Amino acid sequence: MKRGFLLLLVLVTAVFRSYADEGMWLPQLLGRQVYNDMVKKGLKLSKEQLYSINKNSLKDAIIIFGGGCTGEIVSAEGLIFTNHHCGYDAIAGASTVDHNFLRDGFYARNRGEEIKTSLSVQFLLRIEDVTKEVMAALGPLSGKERAGKQTEVLAAINKRMSNAAKSIETRVSPLFKGNQYLAFVYERYHDIRLVGTPPEAVGKFGGDTDNWEWPRHTGDFSIFRVYANKQNQPAAYDPANVPLKPKWYLPVSLKGVKEGDFAMIWGYPGGTNRYESSYGIKLATNVNNPALVTLRDVRLKYMFEQMKKDPAIKLKLASSYAGIANYWKFFDGETRQLLKYDVYGQKKAAEDRFNAWAKGKSEYEHVFADWAKAYDAWRPYAKARVYLNEGIMGSPLIDFAASLIPLRNALVTEAAKEELAKIVEGAVAAREAFLKEEDKPSDQNILAAVVRMFYENVDKSQQPAAFYDGLQSKYGSLSEGDTYKKYAADVFANTLVFDDARWKSFTEKPDLKALDADPAFALAGAFIRNYQERVGPKYQEFTAKNSDYGRLYLKGVMAMDPDKAKMMYPDATFTMRVSYGQVKAYKPRDAVFYDYVTTAKGILEKYKPGDYEYDLPKKQIELLKKKDFGQYADPVRKDLVVDFITSNDITGGNSGSPVINGRGELIGLAFDGNYEALSHKLAFDKDLNRTINVDIRYVLWCIDKLGGATNIINELKLVR
Numbered sequence: 160m161k162r163g164f165l166l167l168l169v170l171v172t173a174v175f176r177s178y179a180d181e182g183m184w185l186p187q188l189l190g191r192q193v194y195n196d197m198v199k200k201g202l203k204l205s206k207e208q209l210y211s212i213n214k215n216s217l218k219d220a221i222i223i224f225g226g227g228c229t230g231e232i233v234s235a236e237g238l239i240f241t242n243h244h245c246g247y248d249a250i251a252g253a254s255t256v257d258h259n260f261l262r263d264g265f266y267a268r269n270r271g272e273e274i275k276t277s278l279s280v281q282f283l284l285r286i287e288d289v290t291k292e293v294m295a296a297l298g299p300l301s302g303k304e305r306a307g308k309q310t311e312v313l314a315a316i317n318k319r320m321s322n323a324a325k326s327i328e329t330r331v332s333p334l335f336k337g338n339q340y341l342a343f344v345y346e347r348y349h350d351i352r353l354v355g356t357p358p359e360a361v362g363k364f365g366g367d368t369d370n371w372e373w374p375r376h377t378g379d380f381s382i383f384r385v386y387a388n389k390q391n392q393p394a395a396y397d398p399a400n401v402p403l404k405p406k407w408y409l410p411v412s413l414k415g416v417k418e419g420d421f422a423m424i425w426g427y428p429g430g431t432n433r434y435e436s437s438y439g440i441k442l443a444t445n446v447n448n449p450a451l452v453t454l455r456d457v458r459l460k461y462m463f464e465q466m467k468k469d470p471a472i473k474l475k476l477a478s479s480y481a482g483i484a485n486y487w488k489f490f491d492g493e494t495r496q497l498l499k500y501d502v503y504g505q506k507k508a509a510e511d512r513f514n515a516w517a518k519g520k521s522e523y524e525h526v527f528a529d530w531a532k533a534y535d536a537w538r539p540y541a542k543a544r545v546y547l548n549e550g551i552m553g554s555p556l557i558d559f560a561a562s563l564i565p566l567r568n569a570l571v572t573e574a575a576k577e578e579l580a581k582i583v584e585g586a587v588a589a590r591e592a593f594l595k596e597e598d599k600p601s602d603q604n605i606l607a608a609v610v611r612m613f614y615e616n617v618d619k620s621q622q623p624a625a626f627y628d629g630l631q632s633k634y635g636s637l638s639e640g641d642t643y644k645k646y647a648a649d650v651f652a653n654t655l656v657f658d659d660a661r662w663k664s665f666t667e668k669p670d671l672k673a674l675d676a677d678p679a680f681a682l683a684g685a686f687i688r689n690y691q692e693r694v695g696p697k698y699q700e701f702t703a704k705n706s707d708y709g710r711l712y713l714k715g716v717m718a719m720d721p722d723k724a725k726m727m728y729p730d731a732t733f734t735m736r737v738s739y740g741q742v743k744a745y746k747p748r749d750a751v752f753y754d755y756v757t758t759a760k761g762i763l764e765k766y767k768p769g770d771y772e773y774d775l776p777k778k779q780i781e782l783l784k785k786k787d788f789g790q791y792a793d794p795v796r797k798d799l800v801v802d803f804i805t806s807n808d809i810t811g812g813n814s815g816s817p818v819i820n821g822r823g824e825l826i827g828l829a830f831d832g833n834y835e836a837l838s839h840k841l842a843f844d845k846d847l848n849r850t851i852n853v854d855i856r857y858v859l860w861c862i863d864k865l866g867g868a869t870n871i872i873n874e875l876k877l878v879r
């Protein structure tokens with residue numbers, strides 16, 4: 160009996176251990192088992208100190224930064240740390256060729272020098288379980304009816320639990336693929352100012368060549384501040400606003416990291432699909448990913464051609480380029496890793512086990528057969544969807560033109576005057592934003608290329624035939640590159656979008672005929688109508704079924720193994736999560752060992768004068784050569800530690816997340832994942848998965864020694 164008990168214990172721990180570093184846990188629902196494991200690995204804080212409903216706690220320092228990043232509060236006056244690549248758009252936007260903060264870096268020496276941005280941040284106030292209410296409304300519905308009803312119900316709850324006047328926003332998130340629904344209540348602050356950034360040569364050192372890879376030497380940080388009104392409440396930008404008095408902020412540790420150290424990462428992982436079906440893996444590797452990569456390749460090539468010519472164009476395109484390049488490399492790498500590790504085979508094996516269990520259970524036994532049919536119906540159309548979104552809409556002009564469709568609808572339905580005026584006002588603002596980042600030469604090349612690629616690579620029955628017929632009769636053979644070039648040149652020469660006078664008279668007196676006659680709008684319309692007719696309905700059908708079967712599969716997996724179910728975490732949904740792990744080296748492939756830190760020595764080794772990705776500011780080289788590391792030096796390495804890796808489970812959206820030690824102190828900022836684990840959204844690899852972080856001591860060195868901004872250092876609570 161005793162022996163049996165012991166054996167069971169050993170087994171349970173063994174099963175548990177294999178799950179260890181995997182998991183993006185909901186901090187308010189940390190199970191005892193998970194919390195105990197965190198303590199065993201080095202956590203010194205109580206559950207209450209991490210997350211409390213009644214008291215201020217660590218979670219109050221973690222924010223949604225902008226549209227898709229994480230940030231953390233690091234001072235009693237609302238100072239924010241996040242990644243350089245999260246602040247990138249704001250930094251580029253604040254820069255001009257003469258005051259080029261993106262290139263040269265920038266530090267405000269006092270509050271007055273901090274720069275207004277259009278960013279906002281969100282604090283999580285509380286979470287409510289609304290599963291019962293949602294499930295009651297959905298009942299036994301399935302397919303498109305269920306999807307439609309879910310949208311409706313969630314919107315109603317969001318509305319009920321939000322309060323625009325108080326800047327309270329609620330978003331219900333379906334977890335475990337719609338087996339649970341939690342309402343996340345946020346408070347949004349709108350006055351966010353840029354406080355500091357290193358030069359791009361530091362913040363994006365290694366560029367796209369090093370992106371998604373270890374070993375890395377990037378100082379990927381930037382600094383902002385939250386402002387509030389005199390009552391500490393959210394307010395629109397106002398010079399009279401004051402720095403926020405936060406509920407919590409993270410102290411900063413100067414002690415450094417060593418192998419095996421406990422590390423937790425808090426933040427907002429955007430999305431994972433760890434129970435993706437084997438069919439979905441195949442569709443990604445065979446169709447979706449390759450199509451996206453091919454199209455982005457072309458767009459990037461034309462953008463880069465112009466960017467390297469002229470610093471003004473570089474500033475215009477930099478932010479958009481970085482975003483496209485980031486997921487170009489991601490999806491290319493994801494495909495490679497999915498194939499290399501036979502993730503399809505792994506999923507298939509898990510599905511076989513499920514099917515064996517499901518036999519004779521009416522709720523589950525049909526799932527995979529039906530799921531296969533849903534994929535069979537959708538697969539022939541998948542490419543057309545990517546070619547619209549990543550191809551045709553990859554031309555910024557066409558993407559902007561497509562945004563005028565609601566205006567056209569308003570004209571067709573003869574909408575009320577006020578409504579029309581509001582839509583026009585929106586279009587005018589959107590055009591201004593578009594023009595600010597528009598580079599015509601690259602866009603025109605992109606347009607010519609993607610219209611041709613769509614013609615050559617998408618099934619003929621899914622093309623706007625009339626559009627291509629017209630192209631042929633006016634510009635020549637569809638197998639000649641020149642045809643597309645002449646056409647694109649005409650679009651750019653004749654659209655009213657670039658013509659201030661014509662645009663002005665159009666917006667003063669919007670006219671359906673003028674809009675339809677515009678070549679950019681006509682192109683956008685032709686491809687979108689084509690999609691809506693031939694592809695869109697299939698896609699809606701597919702996604703509704705895909706989510707039905709996904710929900711049932713996951714429900715079944717949990718029913719199959721109730722003990723394991725207790726230890727499951729929900730897929731990432733851009734809701735607050737904590738991941739824990741440790742500082743850890745790894746072996747990327749046979750005979751190769753990757754250390755867990757990089758140092759300044761490696762920065763100098765990578766340095767290439769004049770290079771687009773590996774150049775460095777003069778001052779940086781001087782200081783590094785002199786080994787002027789001050790209090791930021793690592794006592795063991797006798798060098799400046801730059802980046803380090805941990806075994807944490809994170810994904811895009813976690814960018815800017817704090818890496819926190821067992822005492823709740825900041826030791827780094829998470830900024831990337833490693834190449835060998837780029838399949839991580841669909842399958843976690845416990846041996847190879849690493850998070851790449853910038854060491855906080857390097858961040859402080861950059862601010863202090865390189866930037867001379869001791870005012871910022873003095874604002875922090877340093878722990879020695």
Ligand code: ARG
Nearest residue numbers: 244366367370485814830831
């Ligand atoms: N891979 C990083 C992420 O997704 C972004 C890094 C941005 N840097 C770059 N070279 N594009 O969080």
